[in-house]
Amino acid sequence: MKWLNFLHLYQPANQQKDILESVVKESYLPIFRKINQVEKLSLTMNITGSLLELFERDGYTELLELIRTVVKEGKVELTGSCKFHAFLPLIPKKEIKRQILQNNQTLERVLGFPYKPKGFFPPEMGYHPKMATLLEDFGFEWIIMDEVAQFVNNEFPRPNKLYVIKDTNLKVFFRNRRVSNLIMSAVARDTQTLKQSLKDDFVFPYLVTGMDGETFGHHRIGFENFLFEVLDDPDFQTTSMRNFLSESATQSLEEEVVDPRPSTWASSISDIEKGIQFLSWKDPGNPIHAEQREFLDFTLDLVYNYPEKAKNYDEVRHKMDMALASDHFWWASAKPWWSLEMIEDGAFRFLDVIQSLGNVSEEVLYKGYKYYMSIVSQASAWQREGIVRQMAVEQNEILRIPFKDRTFGKGGAEEGVYWAFIDLMKEQEKEAAEKGDYEKATLWRDAIYKLDNKYDIYDTINVIDLLRLEVGNGRVEEVIERYKKEYGKLRGGQPEQRGS
Secondary structure (H helix, E strand, O other), X not given: OEEEEEEEEOOOOOOOHHHHHHHHHHHHHHHHHHHHHOOOOOEEEEEOHHHHHHHHHOOOHHHHHHHHHHHHOOOEEEOEOOOOOEOHHHOOHHHHHHHHHHHHHHHHHHHOXXXXXXXXXXXXXXXXXXXXXXXXXXXXXXXXXXXXXXXXOOEOOOOOOEEEEOOOOOEEEXXXXXXXXXXXXXXXXXXXXXXXXXXXXXXXXXXEEEEXXXXXXXXXXXXXXXXXXXXXXXOOEEOOHHHHXXXXXXXXXXXXXXXXXXXXXOOOHHHHHHOOOOOOOOOOOOHHHHHHHHHHHHHHHHHHOOOOOOOOHHHHHHHHHHHOEOHHHHOOOOXXXXXXXXXXHHHHHHHHHHHHOOOOOHHHHHHHHHHHHXXXXXXXXXXXXXXXXHHHHHHHHHHOOOHHHXXXXXXXXXXXXXXXXXXXXHHHHHHHHHOOOHHHHHHHHXXXXXXXXXXXXXXXXXXXXXXXXXXXXXXXXXXXXXXXXHHHOOOOOOHHHOOO
């Protein structure tokens, strides 16, 4: 199995120097030093043009030289993307083209040699069918998106074929979200645990994962060492998309034409069915999102009508390009992501564009200022009045149902599922205690308590998933099947009426 482990590196174009320094030292530098040291390696990455310019701004010469070296040597394949991390499904085609072109130009300038990316990473893996022919016109050969975009007949696409988007020659790599989330959440913290969780995936020709590069070392301190272990382990045949597509074995794979649905790597199947797959950037029930969208359209229209011969046209356009970043929409979603600071910054960027226009009327200035004040004041009120917290709570209630409610309350065979997991956890607790691994024994003791009291909804990774990783799916399914048969024979009715 070839592992196509894609990493996305991004920071806002105006990122504070101290924050960037932390990310560089904890994550970026260790990762690229390691890649430079490994003799045989190939990875696919996206580094936004705006981030490369931040490295230049703050003088990270060693990091830039490492990036140039590993790209030139073919160890790292860089994708195309949007220079300022715009959310493509919700901006005009004209702006999509501009962002992609600027990103390509920045890559070549910073690298210092001709470089034309063959793959494309849409920010947030945000996909809309309008993008396919546009990307093909740019010369891109493949795109990466989440597997939820191709959830058909209750199945995700299997990595035993090459997928091609309908009416194009554009290939698509579908990200496996289970494995990606397993790694990002640090449930698998060593290669042995990871291999155990991947045993059902090794039968396929390839596996695609995708995650933020900052996961390793910055979001999770010390976790970069896990990435290095994976890169050093011969059982994980890590390779880039470019190299994978060039291999003869890959070219013999059957091709299947697909028509992916609009989606992101954060979309749920339910979101897509309801038509709200872009919820974090355009929530129909979020008035702040609505005003942000109106403000964007209002500002962009002014820029389109601003004469290109104006002395400060390039400055105005640059400010507009930066203002299209997806961050301030995402931080205004409140489900659960929220930052008053980022919301204000995004609104100010639109206002700053308008204020930079020459000979703009008082009426236009007033309307821009009114948009700005409305967005900031409403966001402040939401935070002050507890609306943000309530929205986050409601979202969690929708997404999380205690495991006990999903099984125990249904009786019969389904109740057997609950008790199968409880007994397996008791076995793990006893085994750990006998080995003197009291920390792990405590983990399983607490897991049983959480399930019994329905506290498992507060875990980032459910204790059920932890158990499957620890003992393997095969053992879990075997015990579940035995318990289901046993409990399926019991009489229905109230608990006290059942046999023993």
